[in-house]
Amino acid sequence: MTTPKPQVGLFVTCLVDFFRPTVGFSAVKLLEDAGCEVSVPAAQTCCGQPAYNSGDRAGARALAEQVIALFETFDHVVVPSGSCAGMIKVHYPDLFSGEPGWRLRAERLAAKTHELTSFLVDVLGVAPLPVSWEGTATYHDSCSGLRELGVKAQPRRLLSAVDGLAIKEMRDPEACCGFGGTFCVKYDEISNAIVDRKTADIKSTGVDLLLSGDLGCLLNMAGKLKREGSRVEVRHVAEVLAGMATGPAIGEKTK
Template structure:
């Protein structure tokens, strides 16, 4: 099977190693990965800030960058959920784009969803001998709809002990530009998230979302706290 790979902005710019680990995981599963180097942003950031015209331009480029009728794997439910749920809305007055929008929305799939529900693979023979807790990103849980898939993958990692996070449906405070516009509120939310993680005795906070991990990691480093963050792809690639 051949898939197209979309690497979100946060991973591309801040966590490029995670992108390489996604390729590593997919290739271990026997997948041929196609990466279009011309790809840029899906347009979610501008859409969430109300700049729909700018977001539509990014979306038009996304449609052109992924012209194939095959899975588009994305290691971020926020981007995958945004494309699936909001591209039809962006282009509702542009019927000439409907065929491309329908094709892309049908093919976009988040990484853990693809591994568990499409490939039916839950064990990558990974080894990560640490206590971890899992952060359910708002976009992953509510907009895209994944919950069990990351946990099932983590449960098959040798040496990993998964400890559930108290109030695991509560936001970490990132929310895109929310963390910039509402700093005190965002800081209070991420503080609570990290305190809950520390209460589990975990060494790492794992998530499918690099954006959430960036926000959480920033708070941890600023306050020199004894816990780290890691993307689930970086855990699964430890084989």
């Protein structure tokens, strides 16, 4: 008797949808190669994190209801972003405190929501993937992925088997990049000072490539590196793991 494939709903995220669709395609490839049946609900929008972080609980709640309704029938929900996965997994239940029905639905969704590399390693037990990339790379641990979801070893385990790729750690890979969603808009001078320190740490490694699992962080660091004249290439970890890192890097113009 054939074992049914895990039914996975991919929550693409706003940033991936608008700025880096290749990350979504890479996530689908990784999940399908791992034996999953992947669906991408067309009606999905935002997870509600910007509204939640700005104090607009009503707006965040409305978006959370939509996400719950769209994704609660899947076996698993996978997100190529630590911050959006953290919003669903950690903060959704809090949005519905005092509402037992919605709270239960939020908790059930939270329990089966995973960041992409964590799902591949911790849930599916996927071995490192047979792909290649010639060069050196360093990895940035995003705040939400690391501190809310415990994503640290999983991407490094998968990257360890990329043929030709050498990982060189930053002095402080866990330090914030200064993005923080709306934080970089509200507190731009502080955000710029934080990313100054981050890019200095990145450049001190002498690597060719910067990787992370959160597109917001990557866009922020790529922009700063470009303004500083750095030639470090910036990509989402899923693009390298899926063997789809062939087009322009993040922050580079599409030809």
